[in-house]
Amino acid sequence: MAVAWIGNREVPLARAAKKAAELLVSSRCPVFSLDTDVHGTRAALALAARVGASCDYVNGEAAAREAAVIAASGGMFILPGEARRRADMIVFVGEIPESHRAYVEELAISVPDLATGGKRGLFLIGADRGAPKRLGGREVTLLSCEGTDLAGTLAAVRALCAGRKVTAEVTNIDGFKGALAEAGFPVFLFGGGEADGLTLEMLQGLVSDINRRKRASTLHLPASEKAWGAALTSTWTTGFPLRTGFSRGYPEHDPWRWNAGRMLDAGEADLHLWLSATGGEAPPAAAGASLIAVAKTARPAVGADVTIAVGDPGLDHDAVSYSVRTGTLAAVAARSSSQLPAAAVLRAIIAHLPEGAEAPC
Amino acid sequence: MLTRISGGEIVDPLNGRSGTGDLWIEDETIVEPPASRRPDATFDASGCIVMAGAIDIHSHIGGGNVNTARLLLPEHYAAHASRPAVTPLSSLGWTAFETGRLYARMGFTTVVEPAMSPGSALHTHLELADIPIIDKATLAILGNDDFLLSMIRDDASSSMIEDYVAWTVASTRALGVKVINAGAATAFKENVRTFSLDDVVPSYGVSSRRIVKTLQAAVAELGIPHPLHVHCNNLGAPGAAETAAATIAAAEGVPLHLAHLQFYGYGTEGSRKFSSAGARLAELVNATPEITIDIGQVMFGQTVTISSDVMRQFSARGGADPRKSVIIDGDGNGGGIVPYRYRKDFYGSVQWAVGLELFLLIDDPWRVFFTTDHPNGAPFTAYPRLFELLMRKEARREVAEGLPKRALSLTTLPAIEREYSFEEVAIMTRAAPAKLLGLADRGHLGAGALADIAVYRKQDDVARMFEAAALVFKNGELVVRDGEIEKYRWGRALRLNPSPDKAMVRRLEAYHQERYGLSLDWFTFPDWAIARENPFGEVPCRA
Numbered sequence: 001m002a003v004a005w006i007g008n009r010e011v012p013l014a015r016a017a018k019k020a021a022e023l024l025v026s027s028r029c030p031v032f033s034l035d036t037d038v039h040g041t042r043a044a045l046a047l048a049a050r051v052g053a054s055c056d057y058v059n060g061e062a063a064a065r066e067a068a069v070i071a072a073s074g075g076m077f078i079l080p081g082e083a084r085r086r087a088d089m090i091v092f093v094g095e096i097p098e099s100h101r102a103y104v105e106e107l108a109i110s111v112p113d114l115a116t117g118g119k120r121g122l123f124l125i126g127a128d129r130g131a132p133k134r135l136g137g138r139e140v141t142l143l144s145c146e147g148t149d150l151a152g153t154l155a156a157v158r159a160l161c162a163g164r165k166v167t168a169e170v171t172n173i174d175g176f177k178g179a180l181a182e183a184g185f186p187v188f189l190f191g192g193g194e195a196d197g198l199t200l201e202m203l204q205g206l207v208s209d210i211n212r213r214k215r216a217s218t219l220h221l222p223a224s225e226k227a228w229g230a231a232l233t234s235t236w237t238t239g240f241p242l243r244t245g246f247s248r249g250y251p252e253h254d255p256w257r258w259n260a261g262r263m264l265d266a267g268e269a270d271l272h273l274w275l276s277a278t279g280g281e282a283p284p285a286a287a288g289a290s291l292i293a294v295a296k297t298a299r300p301a302v303g304a305d306v307t308i309a310v311g312d313p314g315l316d317h318d319a320v321s322y323s324v325r326t327g328t329l330a331a332v333a334a335r336s337s338s339q340l341p342a343a344a345v346l347r348a349i350i351a352h353l354p355e356g357a358e359a360p361c
Numbered sequence: 362m363l364t365r366i367s368g369g370e371i372v373d374p375l376n377g378r379s380g381t382g383d384l385w386i387e388d389e390t391i392v393e394p395p396a397s398r399r400p401d402a403t404f405d406a407s408g409c410i411v412m413a414g415a416i417d418i419h420s421h422i423g424g425g426n427v428n429t430a431r432l433l434l435p436e437h438y439a440a441h442a443s444r445p446a447v448t449p450l451s452s453l454g455w456t457a458f459e460t461g462r463l464y465a466r467m468g469f470t471t472v473v474e475p476a477m478s479p480g481s482a483l484h485t486h487l488e489l490a491d492i493p494i495i496d497k498a499t500l501a502i503l504g505n506d507d508f509l510l511s512m513i514r515d516d517a518s519s520s521m522i523e524d525y526v527a528w529t530v531a532s533t534r535a536l537g538v539k540v541i542n543a544g545a546a547t548a549f550k551e552n553v554r555t556f557s558l559d560d561v562v563p564s565y566g567v568s569s570r571r572i573v574k575t576l577q578a579a580v581a582e583l584g585i586p587h588p589l590h591v592h593c594n595n596l597g598a599p600g601a602a603e604t605a606a607a608t609i610a611a612a613e614g615v616p617l618h619l620a621h622l623q624f625y626g627y628g629t630e631g632s633r634k635f636s637s638a639g640a641r642l643a644e645l646v647n648a649t650p651e652i653t654i655d656i657g658q659v660m661f662g663q664t665v666t667i668s669s670d671v672m673r674q675f676s677a678r679g680g681a682d683p684r685k686s687v688i689i690d691g692d693g694n695g696g697g698i699v700p701y702r703y704r705k706d707f708y709g710s711v712q713w714a715v716g717l718e719l720f721l722l723i724d725d726p727w728r729v730f731f732t733t734d735h736p737n738g739a740p741f742t743a744y745p746r747l748f749e750l751l752m753r754k755e756a757r758r759e760v761a762e763g764l765p766k767r768a769l770s771l772t773t774l775p776a777i778e779r780e781y782s783f784e785e786v787a788i789m790t791r792a793a794p795a796k797l798l799g800l801a802d803r804g805h806l807g808a809g810a811l812a813d814i815a816v817y818r819k820q821d822d823v824a825r826m827f828e829a830a831a832l833v834f835k836n837g838e839l840v841v842r843d844g845e846i847e848k849y850r851w852g853r854a855l856r857l858n859p860s861p862d863k864a865m866v867r868r869l870e871a872y873h874q875e876r877y878g879l880s881l882d883w884f885t886f887p888d889w890a891i892a893r894e895n896p897f898g899e900v901p902c903r904a
């Protein structure tokens with residue numbers, strides 16, 4: 001099976017790695033976008049540091065928001081295992097992302113076994129449209145507020161819980177307040193997918209209010225497990241989550257400046273290394289930028305100067321990935337070791353860099 | 362490869378060696394001077410002190426909570442990156458890589474991360490594996506976990522508890538066991554806000570004392586070399602000295618290690634009801650031979666506190682500077698990240714003095730360990746200045762002059778004349794930690810020891826001397842010369858490997874399936890997950 005191409009021409013892996021290294025070395029301003037496991041991210045950061053590239057997540061908005069809210073205000077968080085065993089009230093903040101559907105349904109139908117005694121109320125704060133009325137066969141009580149968005153609804157809920165008056169009406173607020181007063185440990189589920197920064201800060205404010213007298217916390221369900229795993233990995237490696245660049249020879253974190261999409265649109269970047277272990281449609285080649293695709297693919301990526309095929313972590317090769325089920329990194333053994341890990345490909349590219357290559361931009 | 366370090370002043374208390382002489386290394390090991398062979402390399406150490414590589418027994422260098430602190434405080438590293446060496450945050454050792462570099466240049470070759478939550482052991486070990494040059498180790502946290510508390514409540518047999526502790530240590534690749542404010546993280550989840558040694562965890566009816574005693578016994582019975590590492594209740598509270606004294610008394614002849622005792626050395630005297638109990642605690646430690654302690658010295662300036670004592674961190678979050686914090690309710694353990702600035706005000710000055718009183722009034726350097734509880738009392742990069750304070754009373758006097766007199770009058774520090782000798786420093790930072798952790802291969806310079814060696818250029822300025830070693834060897838390789846990294850290499854994480862009881866593994870499998878809906882594999886990991894060759898080094902349990 002072919003694994004590497006230069007343009008549309010099939011080549012041995014080493015040739016493609018060498019070509020990729022040459023493109024990176026001659027690039028004035030390379031940008032990487034990452035969708036891979038922990039070891040793929042480690043290798044990508046090592047390569048980025050060598051060639052002075054910047055790194056972003058693939059579709060990085062949600063992960064960037066999730067990290068930004070921690071840096072802005074911190075917060076109170078619970079791990080998923082403890083939430084499953086202790087939460088006697090679950091509040092979804094915004095719509096539940098499809099990728100976490102199975103986990104959330106399990107949570108809905110399981111019952112807490114620690115301290116609180118065996119039942120679990122379900123609520124959802126958000127707009128009325130498309131919200132599930134039932135989850136795993138259980139009823140979900142909806143809190144919504146006409147004419148406003150998620151942040152507005154949450155602000156109204158917080159104000160009403162604090163005993164302040166608001167003009168807007170929130171559905172089922174009395175039931176919610178009653179349940180909150182009864183609950184031993186309510187847990188609010190959130191992710192950066194639908195919720196914007198303001199919403200996330202508002203949520204932390206609400207939870208902080210509750211903790212003056214009682215306990216409560218929030219459960220972070222990252223919009224993308226791979227992106228959050230990359231955020232954690234980048235943080236111990238560089239000191240920062242992603243949207244971090246090495247153009248000056250040391251890591252600098254700047255969520256606006258190192259936004260890969262923005263850099264390519266604005267013509268700042270002249271090379272895009274797209275690292276997508278889950279594959280999918282290659283990003284459109286940006287004008288004036290070369291494209292290196294390291295992706296799960298059986299054919300050369302459209303418009304790519306170099307394409308190297310890699311496996312999906314945990315499916316095609318053993319991997320370490322973030323899991324929402326444990327809230328930490330887990331080793332995932334693949335059923336068969338059928339395709340190259342991204343980390344191996346990136347190390348092959350690193351091996352073709354000239355000794356001590358300086359950051360070019 | 363035969364190497365000679367020639368003409369240095371050798372300080373090797375374990376082997377009773379002191380005075381000018383040569384030290385020989387063959388490959389990774391220190392050897393007797395060979396009769397007739399010539400060295401392949403010679404390093405001139407005249408005018409230098411030669412010691413074993415230093416060992417830090419308690420420094421929060423990696424894992425989920427440390428990483429969350431980085432996420433909370435990107436500005437710390439920003440200060441680091443743009444203006445190296447000048448800002449108060451510039452040497453926090455903020456990344457895994459910098460941690461190894463900065464420790465190595467001070468002559469430290471082994472560092473213990475003391476607070477690994479078993480559920481996130483893989484994350485901790487991945488971070489540790491990215492710390493270059495030095496060897497690492499971890500302590501696994503127990504004592505707030507439902508499985509243990511349930512066993513204690515149900516009067517499980519001591520052998521069953523030992524099986525669980527052994528499984529935890531083995532599966533998390535730990536070098537020992539730590540208990541953090543035993544029971545409090547669990548009590549906090551049921552809205553308990555303060556918790557002391559004889560308080561009882563709701564839903565379990567088990568006291569903090571009983572948790573500590575249970576774990577202390579299990580650790581001793583399993584032959585785990587490092588005694589149970591205890592983070593007591595009531596950290597930081599005025600009057601916490603009472604809790605520490607009660608915990609010392611609870612050792613009852615069996616070894617027990619008390620972490621960062623400085624944070625408990627507080628009485629309630631004076632108009633602010635906050636005073637030093639350093640002298641009293643030092644006396645208690647002196648009189649209780651089964652107790653070892655580390656200090657957790659406070660040094661003035663900006664830092665961030667990182668602790669699994671979630672109850673304490675929650676109550677401290679009002680003092681966050683800058684004003685933000687993270688509080689985590691985890692599986693069993695929790696965590697709290699609260700940035701903090703130690704000021705030369707009344708409270709900061711008492712804290713600073715208490716640590717020094719403990720260092721200087723505890724007589725036996727084999728039982729007192731050199732830590733700042735990095736980064737809780739100060740970042741480890743403050744170590745050179747701390748060595749100076751211990752070795753030069755004049756340096757203490759100079760700092761004290763800038764502090765409120767009222768604060769120091771509530772301590773005994775101004776009257777203390779003691780100065781540590783190189784011999785005592787070598788015991789406290791080399792020989793004693795190796796003994797405490799069961800690392801017979803290091804902490805000394807005898808033939809057969811691992812060639813972890815630090816060579817410091819002797820000078821009046823103690824801080825400069827310890828800040829940048831003249832030479833550092835790790836496993837016989839020259840890794841530092843004149844404070845600069847000569848060679849990067851990857852160390853190992855030192856671990857115990859007791860064989861787990863099969864019945865216990867089955868029990869845990871069933872427990873995780875039932876309670877978390879996940880198989881035990883989700884909570885353990887194979888060595889390949891670390892993605893390095895030989896990531897672990899095995900240390901034997903006592904027979």
Ligand SMILES: [Zn+2]
Pocket residue numbers: 419421475476620621734737
């Ligand atoms: Zn500590």
